[in-house]
Amino acid sequence: MFETLSDRLTSVFSSLRAKGRLSDADIDATAREIRIALLEADVALPVVKDFVAHVKERARGAEVSQALNPAQQVVKIVNDELIAILGGETRRLRYAKNPPTVLMLAGLQGAGKTTLAGKLARWLREQGHVPLLVACDLQRPNAVQQLSVMAERAGAAVFAPEPGNGVGDPVEVARRSIEHATRQQHDVVIIDTAGRLGIDQELMRQAADIRDAVRPDEVLFVVDAMIGQDAVTTAQAFMDGVGFDGVVLTKLDGDARGGAALSVRHITGRPIMFASTGEKLEDFDAFHPDRMAGRILDMGDILTLIEQAQKTFDEAEAAKMASKLASGEGFTLDDFLEQMMMVRKMGPIKNLLGMMPGMGQMREQINQVDDKDLDRIAAIIRSMTPGERSEPKIIKGSRRERIARGSGVTVTEVNNLVIRFFEAQKMMKRMSQGMGIPGMPGGRR
Numbered sequence: 001m002f003e004t005l006s007d008r009l010t011s012v013f014s015s016l017r018a019k020g021r022l023s024d025a026d027i028d029a030t031a032r033e034i035r036i037a038l039l040e041a042d043v044a045l046p047v048v049k050d051f052v053a054h055v056k057e058r059a060r061g062a063e064v065s066q067a068l069n070p071a072q073q074v075v076k077i078v079n080d081e082l083i084a085i086l087g088g089e090t091r092r093l094r095y096a097k098n099p100p101t102v103l104m105l106a107g108l109q110g111a112g113k114t115t116l117a118g119k120l121a122r123w124l125r126e127q128g129h130v131p132l133l134v135a136c137d138l139q140r141p142n143a144v145q146q147l148s149v150m151a152e153r154a155g156a157a158v159f160a161p162e163p164g165n166g167v168g169d170p171v172e173v174a175r176r177s178i179e180h181a182t183r184q185q186h187d188v189v190i191i192d193t194a195g196r197l198g199i200d201q202e203l204m205r206q207a208a209d210i211r212d213a214v215r216p217d218e219v220l221f222v223v224d225a226m227i228g229q230d231a232v233t234t235a236q237a238f239m240d241g242v243g244f245d246g247v248v249l250t251k252l253d254g255d256a257r258g259g260a261a262l263s264v265r266h267i268t269g270r271p272i273m274f275a276s277t278g279e280k281l282e283d284f285d286a287f288h289p290d291r292m293a294g295r296i297l298d299m300g301d302i303l304t305l306i307e308q309a310q311k312t313f314d315e316a317e318a319a320k321m322a323s324k325l326a327s328g329e330g331f332t333l334d335d336f337l338e339q340m341m342m343v344r345k346m347g348p349i350k351n352l353l354g355m356m357p358g359m360g361q362m363r364e365q366i367n368q369v370d371d372k373d374l375d376r377i378a379a380i381i382r383s384m385t386p387g388e389r390s391e392p393k394i395i396k397g398s399r400r401e402r403i404a405r406g407s408g409v410t411v412t413e414v415n416n417l418v419i420r421f422f423e424a425q426k427m428m429k430r431m432s433q434g435m436g437i438p439g440m441p442g443g444r445r
């Protein structure tokens with residue numbers, strides 16, 4: 001969803017890469033580019049203004065580590081500011097002291113409320129809750145039916161007016177659902193309310209009446225991220241008409257420019273709590289500002305890695321390591337050893353590997369890494385001849401035995417190391433093709 005914004009920001013950063021230091025003119029030019037990138041992504045003007053002002057101020061103040069190059073400094077500042085406008089910390093759901101916890105969903109028709117009710121129910125059930133879905137959208141002809149389908153898919157119970165009983169009063173349904181939940185020991189109640197195609201008084205009044213009748217622990221404003229600038233107007237109208245505690249962004253899988261995501265928190269002062277990224281119940285999760293910023297800037301936790309690297313060794317060494325990592329060219333066992341020793345100085349290896357972009361799927365292997373293994377590996381490599389280190393393919397039968405004897409390990413351990421090295425080499429290649437490290441020598445773009 002943020003492709004355009006990502007691309008534009010990345011190109012801003014790469015134009016800075018060659019600079020030794022940033023002049024005021026460079027900062028102004030960069031700020032202008034960032035402004036255009038945000039406006040093109042449909043971010044609301046007041047948000048853009050604030051954002052750019054902060055970036056400028058901080059870039060001028062150069063409060064960031066002097067050891068970072070200008071591009072890295074700007075990446076870091078922009079990243080921090082993105083996290084800030086997205087709300088900083090993850091805002092978790094607040095549960096009532098005395099169950100049931102009541103969640104009320106409000107938003108325009110088509111925003112994705114009913115779908116969200118099912119998603120929330122599934123998500124809550126996974127965490128051991130017993131949710132009840134309540135159908136208070138009695139206007140849209142098949143809304144009750146749609147909610148029942150969602151509930152069934154989520155394995156949750158549903159509370160709805162009896163069919164054939166006329167239309168029913170949504171406020172009354174909401175009130176009775178709380179009694180029902182208490183009797184049936186549901187600890188979370190999710191109330192799906194009616195939406196309209198546009199903002200109108202009647203819609204606001206009904207939502208406000210339901211709110212007053214059930215006193216929800218959380219009113220969640222549900223907004224379709226694809227509606228662009230309208231998201232801000234709608235959010236403001238719901239803020240004034242009903243009030244809400246948190247925002248749920250839906251359809252983040254769409255190809256829109258995503259400005260809503262970046263504006264709504266700043267404009268309403270309410271945190272984004274959840275994000276929906278598809279039509280299936282599992283396309284849903286709690287919203288994490290830092291992860292979202294990372295996705296927009298497309299760089300994993302590379303910033304932390306840069307920072308940690310800096311604490312441990314100088315720029316030249318860091319750049320050398322990064323470029324070897326990024327190119328995957330001529331990667332030998334000597335490099336493997338050298339890297340391992342550098343990395344060893346930076347702290348527990350698990351933490352470092354976890355920060356590399358693209359390492360998410362390798363979590364399990366990473367968890368098995370033990371720092372003592374590294375010392376044994378180092379001993380094995382040191383028992384090899386220079387020829388063997390640069391051409392590990394030649395390490396066969398008798399060579400393996402000799403190396404094992406020399407380093408005091410078994411032949412199997414030598415075998416394993418060679419296999420692991422080839423895997424690492426393959427991974428380097430893959431990284432250099434698919435995901436170089438933006439802002440670093442040899443990186444993508």
Ligand code: GDP
Nearest residue numbers: 109110111112113114115250251276277278279
């Ligand atoms: P409601 O009127 O607010 O209850 O909205 P619905 O839950 O009926 O959703 C409207 C449409 O949007 C449906 O076709 C949903 O399948 C679809 N939808 C809901 N959430 C998402 C999402 O996160 N991504 C995508 N692509 N579609 C969604």
